[in-house]
Amino acid sequence: MTRRYLNLLVELLRLSWRLHPAPTAGLLALRVAGVVTTPAMAYALGVAVDAIVRHDPRAAAAGAALAAGAFALGRYLAGLDHTLEAMLADRIGVLHIRRHVEEHLARIDGLDHLERTDLLDRVTVLRGAAWQLNHAPWQAVAAACHVLRLGLLLLLMATVTPWLLLLLVFAAVPLWFDQRGQRAVAAAETDTAEAYRLQRHLFNLATEPAGGKELRVSGAADDIARRQRQAWDEAVRGRFRARVRSAAWTLTGWTLFTAGFAAGLWLLVDRTARGEASAGDVVLAVTVAVSLRNTIQDTLFAVGEAVGGRTLLDPLVWLNDYAAATRVGGHATPPARLRTGITLDRVGFTYPGTVQPALDEVTCRLPAGSVVAVVGEYGSGKTTLVKLLTSLYRQQRGHIRVDGRDLADLDPAGWRARVSAAFQDFGRFHIRFGETIGVGDLAHLSDPDRLDHAVRAADAGALVDRLPDGLDTQLGRRFDGVELSEGQWQRTALARASMRTDPLLFVLDEPTASLDAPSEHEIFERYLARARDLAARTGAITMIVSHRFSTVAGADHILVLHRGRLVEQGTHEELLAAGGRYATLYGIQATAYAPMT
Template identity: 60%
Template sequence: MTATAPTVPGGWSRYLRLWLELLGLCRRAYPGRTAGLLAIKLVSSVNVAATALALQATVDAIVHGDVTAAAAAGVAAAVTYALSAYLLTLDFTLMILMVDSVGALDMTRRINDEIVGLDALDHLERTEVLDRITVVQAGGWSLVYGTWTVVDVVAGAIRLGLTLLLLGTVSPWLLLLLVFAALPLWLDRRGQHAVAKAETDTAEAFRLQRHLFNLATEAAGGKEIRVSAAGDAVTELQTGAWDEAVRGRTRARLRAAGYKVVGWVLFTAGFAGGLVMLLDRAARGQGSVGDVVLAITVAVTLRDSIQMTVARVSRTASSAGVVDAYLWLRAYAARARDADADGLPTPAVLREGITLEGVRFTYPGTDRATLDGLNCHLPAGSVVAVVGEYGSGKTSLVKLLCKFYQPDAGTIRVDGVDLARLVTADWHARTSAAFQDFGRFQIRFGQTVGLGDVQRLDDREAVREAIRAADADALVQRLPEGLDTQLGRRFDGVDLSEGQWQKTALARASMRRTPLLLVLDEPTASLDAPSEHAIFERYMARARELSARTGTVTVVVSHRFSTVTDADLILVLHAGRIVESGTHDELLAIGGRYAQLYGIQAEAYAAG
């Protein structure tokens, strides 16, 4: 079921909840390291004030001639200063280890789960969804890093509070530095929000340039680009998309830099005024020399603390785009799951079959209906062939049956129940399919077949049985390491031909034992005639076996009419409509579109 754009709860509460969630994730993954990091950050915050107080005591003891007290305070100052340097290094090392581990592993998997959890395909064709996916695709590291940067900001606030408290003991007027310190933070945050918005707004252009870059640099598109001498044209298009993306992001970054400069100018003016006041106070003999040293030390520390806090807030804000995109995507996925949660279970066995009533469908972003007013019944246990010219709507029909999309109008019923009401994941679990645009999973051969039924991914006998069903035994025998052969040259493996990849996809589609829907979308388009004949014989036999077991409906999409003559029902599609239906003999007897197209193909094969 299609999810509408989510309304993500506003305010800071959503950020706080995510922050606590990610911090809890770190604690569960590395409890000792998390506790150690929090302790280090707390001690570091307090240690700044301890260093300033130790310096104050050292100077006052020297002025009063108390050598012992001066030495003790000096040692304390040296120890606290050294401790600060040590904790800073330890903090950085542990935090990077934490972010690398949790961000690269746990969060990346969570992000992938949200994306893969979108059962239908229409989600992945919506610009608003793709824009967020573009932002969060490699954002696991940024999310966890941002979490610990928030901890740093909290630690910086503690440090800042202690610093201002010490300044207040010297002169209440120095507390005005807090106002000047807040200005860089506020202005920088405003600039970073502009940067985050620009990244989302330009995500589509950024995604387009990446696609064009991959098109020009990967082998799949490289052949046509070189033959057509289109390299320069593709490069120009990629450069144009890149310029568009960079232009928007550069403007936002320049604006953010301007805000930052203004903020620091204002803080510098306030800091200079505070120093002038301190010097005037010292010249008039007010307070001890230690107080003056304390104030100067703390003021300098305040500058460093503000600079560090601003940098950390900037890093936090810079990840705000990833955070917002992740929260939006998660809310969107949750809405999709909620819409499907109250669905009905998929039946164990088909008894009536699948019925289409007035089905109309238009792809997102287009105006012309791909399917328009389909009415037909696919009986339980039947083999149904869908034929027609290219663009007639054959594959679109298959996508609706697989529940990748919802019809714009009309209903698809499974044993009388609206397919839209069935839990999508359950229906997918009872569907097996070999698609025209089959996947080329460049992992071990046994694994790429086993993915057809992940519950039996490591069941080598089940994998071998599926390979036999796809007539792919000879292919496995030629592989250097059999089922354990790595596929794909980019991984130093074996590269398969188009026909071999298609046989692999057919084997994958044979993994499930009790599908209710078996889809073969142009299953032999890349195979030679002998292989095609062998495949169809095997799959017709399997379809009859599944029919007797679970009432499986087998849908075969093919542009080669000679391969579907044994089907129980043939649907002839033209311009998104079913113009004829019946058995092979019935359609030939009618002498309509099917008979005409069948005759043309028969003559073409005979002449060949």
């Protein structure tokens, strides 16, 4: 891992050199020049003071000029250094690395990385820290330069007297004290993180429209405000105590350094009085001693930052490996039209990170041109079945075959190009209304005929008429656009799924959950007609996932799932006659809705 990280740092520097040679060379030159400015200043000051003592004004002026020049150059270089590093971090980190991450993410097949929080966390870290990743190699360069500067400073001190090297200890120990204090603050932040998160959560709950509405109606707003205050007090108190402790550590450290520094000064003055050192030596040693602490601190900081970047290596390597692994897939083209249909043969699937199979031993045949309904209670595996059929996940057990050919042999992108789907957790794209539908078939994003067809299929014509700029209306309040209701967003998802005109599989996963009953009925009538039309043209299978049994009664084939198993299948009449699970659940729903109809 360490070797891989070092290689990555070198690779990032090379990338920087390749893409932006001038600023990269400039920054390297600045870092190297920074090695000599402080030692040169200390040396020149010593020379100047000795020249003054000798009454040699020319040498004194030259020494003073050199010291002033080195000092000014050091300041100037530091400013330029920050600017150049920030610029490179922006260009390489944000523009290049983040783009690399986003491209990888967009290309990754399947949903694993979007649905598993442990994977999502890695991606989030990486996206947010692209800047830091580019910061790491430059900090490694800085660390090497600081070590060289430290070596030069120590060498200069040793020329006065090797005893002064003891100052290194007095400069380093306070830093260790500082770190102790910082660790205490970090530990307090971790300890109070829960209280901090809680107060944020309560604050959001009370101020966001959705939660705020309920709290005001239930009268719990005051209680929430009190709890938020409590949690906030707890978090702040813990952190304040840790900061006080940290300040005490820092103070002790500085006291130690001051004592060491005073002893060093006394030693120098004593040696000068005895004629073993010159006044210039005193000035040189004091200048070096003062900058010693900063140099050690800079070195430790740079090493810490360079090593800290290593935590980003795991997500980056994971993302690269993951993206490469998901590119494995078949290359075969899907058939132009379905002849026999899709078969599932003992299909089993367990979500990564879980033990209970979401689907187990599912075997069935979905005939070409049929309307297939999938029913079952919450969590019975309906959406998982859809995800497998749309190639968003691959089953671990069994086979799915399209016209006899294993789905795994088909090119996943090619297969998905022949699938249309409206999911229950549909996307709310805050772009223009026409585009939010058009992305259902990118090749025809702005094709007016396609858009018109899709809008009509989803019965969204009245909605478009009410929008201020029709299809050109910007959606989403955040972008100064129109906000749609839940049902209206669902209609956009339905229209989006209707953009493709030649799908082999058309999936409606709880497509009308947010719509009122008359709209639902109307929509289903339309989609059944569309299903027949698609069946005639491409032999497409239309799959409808629903909780409402009344909607699925008209399907050609009904699959009943229960806890991931296919417990019954057949037509509505066959399943009612069988008197099993479907018949019972249908009976319960029929009774529940009876008084309303």
